[in-house]
Amino acid sequence: MQQHEIQRFLERYFRANECDILETDDGYMKVQLSVEMDKELMNRPFYWHYIERTGGVPAPMQLTLITKQTEKTNSLEGERLHFGSPRLHQIFRSAQKRGSFIRLYEESSSCEQTHIPLHPWLGLNVKIAYQCDRKKDHILSLGLHLISGTIIEQFHDRLQKLKLVPKIPDYCFTISPLIKPTSGIGRLERYIQRRISQDDHTWAEQAKKRWAEDLALLDHFYEGMEEKPECYYIEKEALKEQYKPRIIVSVINGGLFYLHPRT
Amino acid sequence: MVDIEMDETWKKEFIERVEKDGPWSSWEMYELALESAMHLSIPEFDGLQAPKHLPHLTPLPHQLEVAKQVIENMNGKAILADEVGLGKTIEAGLILKEYMIRGLVKKALILVPASLVSQWVTELNEKFFIPAVQQRKSYVWEQCDVVVSSIDTAKKSPHREIIYKQQYDMVIIDEAHKLKNNKTKNYEFVQNLKKKFCLLLTATPIQNRIEEIFNLVSLLKPGHLGNAEYFAKTYGKTRALQTNEHLKALVNKVMIRNRRVDTGIEWSKRHVKTVLIEFTKEERELYEAVQALKYDGALLFDKPFSLITMLREACSSREALFVTVKNMLDKHEGEIPDSFSKLMEKINTVSTNSKAEKALQLIQSIQEKVIIFTEYRATQLYLQWFLKQHGITSVPFRGGFKRGKKDWMKELFKNHAQVFIATEAGGEGINLQFCRHVINYDLPWNPMRLEQRIGRVHRLGQTSDVYIYNFAVKNTVEEHILTLLYEKIRLFERVIGQLDDILAKMNFANLEHYLQDAFLHSQSEGEMKIKMENIAAMIEFADKLANGGETYAAT
Numbered sequence: 112m113q114q115h116e117i118q119r120f121l122e123r124y125f126r127a128n129e130c131d132i133l134e135t136d137d138g139y140m141k142v143q144l145s146v147e148m149d150k151e152l153m154n155r156p157f158y159w160h161y162i163e164r165t166g167g168v169p170a171p172m173q174l175t176l177i178t179k180q181t182e183k184t185n186s187l188e189g190e191r192l193h194f195g196s197p198r199l200h201q202i203f204r205s206a207q208k209r210g211s212f213i214r215l216y217e218e219s220s221s222c223e224q225t226h227i228p229l230h231p232w233l234g235l236n237v238k239i240a241y242q243c244d245r246k247k248d249h250i251l252s253l254g255l256h257l258i259s260g261t262i263i264e265q266f267h268d269r270l271q272k273l274k275l276v277p278k279i280p281d282y283c284f285t286i287s288p289l290i291k292p293t294s295g296i297g298r299l300e301r302y303i304q305r306r307i308s309q310d311d312h313t314w315a316e317q318a319k320k321r322w323a324e325d326l327a328l329l330d331h332f333y334e335g336m337e338e339k340p341e342c343y344y345i346e347k348e349a350l351k352e353q354y355k356p357r358i359i360v361s362v363i364n365g366g367l368f369y370l371h372p373r374t
Numbered sequence: 375m376v377d378i379e380m381d382e383t384w385k386k387e388f389i390e391r392v393e394k395d396g397p398w399s400s401w402e403m404y405e406l407a408l409e410s411a412m413h414l415s416i417p418e419f420d421g422l423q424a425p426k427h428l429p430h431l432t433p434l435p436h437q438l439e440v441a442k443q444v445i446e447n448m449n450g451k452a453i454l455a456d457e458v459g460l461g462k463t464i465e466a467g468l469i470l471k472e473y474m475i476r477g478l479v480k481k482a483l484i485l486v487p488a489s490l491v492s493q494w495v496t497e498l499n500e501k502f503f504i505p506a507v508q509q510r511k512s513y514v515w516e517q518c519d520v521v522v523s524s525i526d527t528a529k530k531s532p533h534r535e536i537i538y539k540q541q542y543d544m545v546i547i548d549e550a551h552k553l554k555n556n557k558t559k560n561y562e563f564v565q566n567l568k569k570k571f572c573l574l575l576t577a578t579p580i581q582n583r584i585e586e587i588f589n590l591v592s593l594l595k596p597g598h599l600g601n602a603e604y605f606a607k608t609y610g611k612t613r614a615l616q617t618n619e620h621l622k623a624l625v626n627k628v629m630i631r632n633r634r635v636d637t638g639i640e641w642s643k644r645h646v647k648t649v650l651i652e653f654t655k656e657e658r659e660l661y662e663a664v665q666a667l668k669y670d671g672a673l674l675f676d677k678p679f680s681l682i683t684m685l686r687e688a689c690s691s692r693e694a695l696f697v698t699v700k701n702m703l704d705k706h707e708g709e710i711p712d713s714f715s716k717l718m719e720k721i722n723t724v725s726t727n728s729k730a731e732k733a734l735q736l737i738q739s740i741q742e743k744v745i746i747f748t749e750y751r752a753t754q755l756y757l758q759w760f761l762k763q764h765g766i767t768s769v770p771f772r773g774g775f776k777r778g779k780k781d782w783m784k785e786l787f788k789n790h791a792q793v794f795i796a797t798e799a800g801g802e803g804i805n806l807q808f809c810r811h812v813i814n815y816d817l818p819w820n821p822m823r824l825e826q827r828i829g830r831v832h833r834l835g836q837t838s839d840v841y842i843y844n845f846a847v848k849n850t851v852e853e854h855i856l857t858l859l860y861e862k863i864r865l866f867e868r869v870i871g872q873l874d875d876i877l878a879k880m881n882f883a884n885l886e887h888y889l890q891d892a893f894l895h896s897q898s899e900g901e902m903k904i905k906m907e908n909i910a911a912m913i914e915f916a917d918k919l920a921n922g923g924e925t926y927a928a929t
Contacts, residue, residue: 112413112426120409127402194413195427195503203410210399210407211384212391236408238415244449244571246476248415252408267408275401292392296385304378314419315376321449328597331604342565346596349568352543353449356376362384363411364404367392 112194114138118178121192124202128209138179139187144171151205152198213366215275216283229279229369231257231288233295234266236363237303243318243356250363253302255295257288262302270368285369292367303360315356322354416476420446424471431501433468434834436637437461440630441468450478450571451594453550453629458577458826459833460632463494466546466573467502470520473571474504479543481519483567486548488524489773489780489804494548495522509533515540525552529563543570550574553593554586564593577826584609587625595628643839644832648856649736651729651847660720661688661850664695667713682851682890687750689847690816691757692724694750729845730760733813736843737766737793743809745794747827749816754795757815761793768793771804780804807835813843817855819889851893858889858906 112120118140125132125142128151134141144152149171150159162169175189176198192199213234219227233255241247254266263269279285290298329350333343391397399407416423422441425433433441436456444452444465450473454462473479484506486494491508498506498520507514509523515536525547528537545567547553553561553574572594588609591599599605599621609621634641653661664684680702687694699717703710737744746768748754754770761768769787771780771794787794788808809831818824832840846852888909896902 120406123402124406127400127406193429195429197503197505200414203414206403206406206410208407210403210405212388212398213401213404214396214398215401236411238411240477241419242478244478245419245445246416246478247419248417250412250415271405277398277400293385293389296388300380307378308375312376325449325595325597328595330597332592332597332601334601335603345566345568349570352568353570358376358378359381360378361381364399364407365384365388366398366404 114178114193117192117194117199121176121178121202124206133173136183138181139175139177139184139189141189142174142176144174146171152201207363211362211364213364214368215277215366216279216285216369217371218274218276218280219283219371220274225282227283227371229283229285230372231286232266232368232370233257233290233292233299233365234270234368235296235299235365236267238361238363239303239307240359240361241314241356242359243315244321244353245314245318247314251303251306253299254368255290255299257290257292257295258286260290260298262299273370275368279369283369300360307358307360318354318356322350325350325354422468422472423475424468427471427475428502431464433464434461434637434639436632437465437468440465440632441472443630444469444573445472448628448630450544451569451573451628453574453576453590453594455576455629455631457631457633458829460634460637461834462575462577463497463548464501466548466575467498467504469573470498470544470546471502471504473544479571481540481542482521482544482546483528483537483540483542484520484522484546484548485525485528485564486522487552488526489775490548491522491524492778492781493804498522512536525560525563529559534563538566542568544572545569546573546575548575550590551576551578551586554583554589556589556592561589561593569594584621591625591628598628599624639834642832642836644828644842645839646842646844649732649843649845650853651732651845653847653850654724654726654728656720656724657688657692657726657728660692660695660717660724661685661847663713663717663720664688667717682893685851685893686816689729689850689852690748690750691727691730691753692721693752693756696721697750697752727756727760729815729847730757732845733757733815734761734764734766736813737761738764740811742811743787743792743794744811744813745796745806745809745831746813746815747796749797749818751797753815754797757795766793767791768795771796773797804830805833805835806830807833810836810838811841811843813845815845817844817846817852819855854893854902854906855889858910 118138122132122135122140125140125148128145128148130145130148131143132140133143146169149155149169152174153172159169161167175187177184177187177189177191178193190196190198216229234253235255236250236252239249239251241249252265252267254263254269255261256263288295326347329343329346333339422438422445424441425431425438437460440454440456444450444454450469454465456462456465470479470482474482484494484498495506495508498504504520505518506520506522507518509515509521509527512532514521515533523533527533545564547564553564555561556565574590574594576590588599588602588605600608609618664681667684668681680698684695684698687698699714699721703714733746746757748757751772754772758768758770767790769783769791771783771787775783783794784804784806787806794806794809812828812831814824814827818827828840828842844856846856888905892902892905892909896905
């Protein structure tokens with residue numbers, strides 16, 4: 112993530128969370144936090160507890176965030192952010208927490224004022240983590256048409272091309288889903304499982320091989336002992352945790368999208 | 375088929391929101407969430423993610439290579455054995471960071487000598503943004519994810535029991551050569567820790583005896599070198615690691631060792647000067663009185679090598695000698711032999727210290743910060759007093775200092791004092807790159823310890839040339855040692871990694887033993903000289919082996 116991308120990301124994050132950006136220029140920004148964002152980011156529960164108890168006037172903090180070294184920013188007091196900064200990661204976590212669930216409607220670009228039906232879709236962005244003593248992630252964006260059951264990939268890319276609004280637009284009506292959300296999620300889960308089963312699993316085979324090798328060494332080490340000491344079992348368990356291949360599927364975010372039918 | 379775990383939490387909350395008709399995120403927030411996840415996702419099994427999280431840190435190529443090796447080829451279990459000063463802490467930090475970024479390590483336990491705890495905490499926090507915490511209260515074990523502690527604290531009740539209940543994903547142990555003996559409590563404690571990923575850091579693995587390497591490797595990866603019985607049968611006769619290619623290859627699968635020469639980094643130069651000191655008449659008489667004990671005072675020696683120690687002390691300061699003699703007499707029952715009473719008299723007649731005078735002159739002429747290393751506490755105290763008499767501020771330093779005190783002393787030296795007087799044990803783990811003059815007030819007989827000393831200033835980050843002054847008193851044991859170790863075989867000019875090899879090739883379990891034997895059991899000066907020559911010849915021969923016959927040009 113480049114420094115200018117961080118700057119852009121932060122501006123969008125604070126705007127989306129209704130914080131005033133007091134100043135922004137090349138390489139830095141000054142933000143007035145809202146009460147909510149102060150509570151989210153500044154980690155001062157005692158202050159907020161006190162204000163709420165005494166009915167004091169809340170004074171949420173201002174943050175100066177610096178993303179680039181310039182003559183101007185050298186003279187500024189503020190937090191310097193880069194891709195590894197704890198603050199940026201806190202904001203990543205906050206963004207994921209606040210952007211988990213959604214429901215949107217497509218607004219028609221055409222001017223025809225007839226009643227337009229909007230079809231329900233379930234969209235899911237999931238992260239598939241392939242994990243043993245090594246780790247890799249894969250992000251998958253799926254959309255399920257809640258009437259026909261059609262599943263498409265790169266769903267999010269499609270959504271990005273549309274104009275989406277939180278309220279149902281005039282002259283539009285929604286078609287009720289035939290597939291309920293719960294079973295929709297079930298269908299997508301099964302789809303993901305099928306897709307994973309077609310993956311290349313060499314990584315897992317190799318991890319199992321490494322596991323078996325180390326286990327054989329361990330057994331040899333304690334060979335011939337009538338009663339194995341406790342550290343044998345501890346080590347054995349540790350090897351399992353180290354090598355056992357797992358695939359963990361977690362949902363990043365998702366929701367309901369009511370879209371124009373397309374051919 | 376691999377188990378697939380489906381995360382259910384999102385699903386449950388989503389259904390609730392559908393039923394309650396909200397609340398829903400904005401499209402922008404939704405996009406930001408997905409982008410965050412994309413930034414944090416790990417695209418490949420291979421490679422390192424950590425460097426892009428640490429833009430302010432510029433790891434050296436060999437450090438990045440170590441991290442990659444450990445993760446990709448050693449499955450996260452390794453002995454990191456770079457030479458002193460090549461940045462093992464950075465390597466360990468990189469590896470820990472990489473695993474944390476990949477989500478493979480959440481909870482980590484870092485066990486280091488007490489004196490290094492705060493340094494580790496600072497480095498992990500400042501250089502790696504790893505929220506490491508120093509263990510001070512017992513609840514820290516449970517509540518904090520990354521804890522730094524000394525083994526001595528950790529192994530004690532109630533800590534021990536609490537630690538065993540934690541699920542550590544990674545255990546890092548600094549100065550791991552201290553775990554070479556499998557009969558110790560520390561060893562047992564570490565053996566019973568669950569070690570999913572584990573790093574053992576040590577600068578001096580190869581000089582160890584072969585069983586010690588077995589113990590260290592077995593802690594990391596039990597069975598890698600076979601079990602005890604098999605190992606004894608197969609390698610029991612091997613005295614040093616380097617002499618058995620098969621064993622060496624096996625060990626190298628779990629150990630990484632970089633040497634200065636291999637790193638390709640430009641090191642600042644090392645200038646070594648010998649400073650010979652002439653005893654005064656009184657000092658000479660005292661030295662000779664100690665030597666005379668060889669023939670008539672032997673009954674009092676509780677340890678066979680006391681005489682050597684006393685001779686070396688006599689070269690250091692009368693104070694150092696006095697402490698030893700007094701301890702002997704305190705333990706001695708019955709009448710005090712004549713020779714000892716004489717010795718005490720001689721101690722009292724000595725009124726000057728030629729070595730200290732020399733040190734003073736040198737310090738005054740240098741006008742910069744200077745580190746003095748001495749082997750003896752009493753000498754340390756004396757020197758501090760002596761320098762103070764001449765208006766020179768100094769800071770004493772030794773291994774026994776508590777956690778914070780070492781840092782405090784280092785800061786004092788950096789900001790307020792000209793001289794830093796350290797005893798041997800004080801050498802470990804403290805970095806004093808801001809200083810470039812080292813006086814070896816008395817020389818250790820183990821060359822590895824000497825390298826540890828110099829490594830305090832001559833390490834990565836030292837930009838100036840380093841000056842080493844070796845003090846030795848003429849016509850004493852010191853001069854012999856200096857001639858042998860430090861002139862004849864040019865130890866100072868060598869790169870220390872080679873020394874390791876050489877000592878290993880020689881099958882010298884303990885160089886000090888050979889030297890002591892030469893001094894103690896030689897009937898005459900002539901015999902001693904011959905023995906010393908022999909040692910020198912052996913070292914030279916081993917040197918040739920180590921260099922494949924080529925002569926190494928000193929840098």
